[in-house]
Amino acid sequence: SQKIEQNSEALNIQEGKTATLTCNYTNYSPAYLQWYRQDPGRGPVFLLLIRENEKEKRKERLKVTFDTTLKQSLFHITASQPADSATYLCALPKAAGNKLTFGGGTRVLVKP
């Protein structure tokens, strides 16, 4: 069955460093992959989408890579700030269309 795995352990990082999160998936051949941010008590907020024919995507201090051979996406937050502290979710479409399956999320805590 289809599976998405994110590191369930919280990532503690010093302000200014780069945080790197991993999303691994099995039994999928997704056309794209999305990353969301979720703060406590709030709904997820869309950050980035990367398509299967794209190796890398950037948005401000965020960078996402997508390796369809390894079935893995890496999410980087460069020059991290305490305001980046949140849970980050990766999501893949279940089939053609927009229905998403989410990973369990990785909590990031950036310490000043």
Add this chain to the structure above:
Amino acid sequence: NAGVMQNPRHLVRRRGQEARLRCSPVKGHSHVYWYRQLPEEGLKFMVYLQKENIIDESGMPKERFSAEFPKEGPSILRIQQVVRGDSAAYFCASFLGQGNGETQYFGPGTRLLVL
């Protein structure tokens, strides 16, 4: 430019009561997903609705759960005869429906607590 609105934000019910959760999508969006998030778990797809139609309800339990998205008014997720296991955060997300990979805009969620 209002985003997705959900109400109530918090809902407490006793076992056996009914819970009605409302979702007003972004203005102009006619597609809505409902997701459920259990504590310390990821979001799980429940149902996909377009105005007046259920497109995919494969993630929704067959018993006690129903959803609708009428031509006018918000989308409603209804849970009848709630049980403790229904306690979770329920999120809706809306999008335009113009192609694959569209951004989904999530509401703030309704946190249901069943006593």
